Amino acid sequence: xxxxxxxxLNSCSKKLNFLSPILLCYILGIVAGNIPFLPVDKNLAxxxxxxxxxxxxxxxxxxxDFVRWVGxxxxxxxxxxxxxxxxxxxSFLGGLLFSPYFDEFWxxxxxxxxxxxxGTPNLMAIGMGLEVQKETLILANTSDVIMGGAYFLFxxxxxxxLYSKFLPPFQAPVTALPYAAxxxxxxxxxxxxxxxxxxxxxxAISAGVSLLFTEELNVSLVMLVITTLGVxxxxxxxxxxxxxxxxxGQYLILIFSLAIGMTVDIREFFSSVSLIFFYxxxxxxxxxxxxxxxxxxxxxDTDTTIITSTAGxxxxxxxxxxxxxxxxxEVIVSGLTCGLVGYALGNYLGFGLxxxxxAIFS
Numbered sequence: 026x027x028x029x030x031x032x033x034l035n036s037c038s039k040k041l042n043f044l045s046p047i048l049l050c051y052i053l054g055i056v057a058g059n060i061p062f063l064p065v066d067k068n069l070a071x072x073x074x075x076x077x078x079x080x081x082x083x084x085x086x087x088x089x090d091f092v093r094w095v096g097x098x099x100x101x102x103x104x105x106x107x108x109x110x111x112x113x114x115x116s117f118l119g120g121l122l123f124s125p126y127f128d129e130f131w132x133x134x135x136x137x138x139x140x141x142x143x144g145t146p147n148l149m150a151i152g153m154g155l156e157v158q159k160e161t162l163i164l165a166n167t168s169d170v171i172m173g174g175a176y177f178l179f180x181x182x183x184x185x186x187l188y189s190k191f192l193p194p195f196q197a198p199v200t201a202l203p204y205a206a207x208x209x210x211x212x213x214x215x216x217x218x219x220x221x222x223x224x225x226x227x228x229a230i231s232a233g234v235s236l237l238f239t240e241e242l243n244v245s246l247v248m249l250v251i252t253t254l255g256v257x258x259x260x261x262x263x264x265x266x267x268x269x270x271x272x273x274g275q276y277l278i279l280i281f282s283l284a285i286g287m288t289v290d291i292r293e294f295f296s297s298v299s300l301i302f303f304y305x306x307x308x309x310x311x312x313x314x315x316x317x318x319x320x321x322x323x324x325x326d327t328d329t330t331i332i333t334s335t336a337g338x339x340x341x342x343x344x345x346x347x348x349x350x351x352x353x354x355e356v357i358v359s360g361l362t363c364g365l366v367g368y369a370l371g372n373y374l375g376f377g378l379x380x381x382x383x384a385i386f387s
């Protein structure tokens with residue numbers, strides 16, 4: 026019920042778009058978990074949180090259209106690759122800089138790759154896969170929300186004016202794809218139920234693969250197999266064109282946010298916020314700068330640079346408002362598709378960078 030109410034609150038006014046439903050669920054969970062007289066079963070909350078993310082990932086990935094993404098304007102794909110390069114470089118440098126001060130630096134760098142290439146589900150999945158402390162998981166997400174709020178305000182206000190000073194203007198390609206919602210009729214309830222059970226089956230298969238090869242539930246392996254099977258299912262047209270799976274996956278992320286918030290000790294939250302906040306701010310800011318430099322060198326246009334940055338830093342949910350702010354609806358499809366592809370790539374890149382940093386410093 027609480028996740029549903031946060032979504033309604035977020036959608037009732039454009040002015041409330043800055044109030045992320047994920048952040049609201051975190052806050053409500055933290056408040057509920059720290060009221061002495063409120064009976065909260067923190068063990069049950071942790072169990073719910075550990076199951077919600079693996080189930081959400083395939084549901085979110087079902088709507089990814091890789092073929093469409095490859096067929097987009099060449100500069101759109103190149104610009105999103107630059108976003109990925111910027112995130113990887115800044116996260117690696119962040120690991121090098123903060124390694125003496127933070128034991129879980131390599132895990133946090135991997136999580137930040139996940140969130141800035143994909144989105145919050147990737148941050149959660151990588152954090153769980155690397156068995157990061159739950160306080161670090163919450164602090165990283167909250168720091169991202171704070172920094173992201175400031176950057177989102179900039180994208181809606183002065184980004185196009187500033188970027189147009191040194192980037193070329195947008196020119197629609199001849200083969201530009203018109204904005205349209207995914208094809209397919211409004212899904213029947215039974216169709217969504219079937220795909221929900223398919224997501225459950227994917228989670229079960231992933232757990233089975235882990236038990237078969239490692240004789241234990243290796244969360245990293247489970248998450249990577251879930252991602253691979255979710256991407257594979259997206260190539261089935263009927264699955265990809267079914268509306269509603271993405272929204273169900275996002276709703277599960279809200280449930281996760283509420284549940285994990287209930288497990289947090291607010292005193293520990295405030296005692297360690299500064300280091301993780303500066304770590305996150307460093308990685309995000311440097312990633313944006315690297316992307317801009319590459320866009321300038323390779324003459325990527327202003328609108329494409331803005332929308333691909335939005336796709337990486339925020340994900341698909343923010344594409345619409347930013348496209349409206351820069352007065353260019355032609356970039357909506359490319360932005361949405363880049364954001365969805367980022368969800369698929371985020372886990373592979375995040376785990377990969379984390380393991381690389383661990384190998385370097387081990």
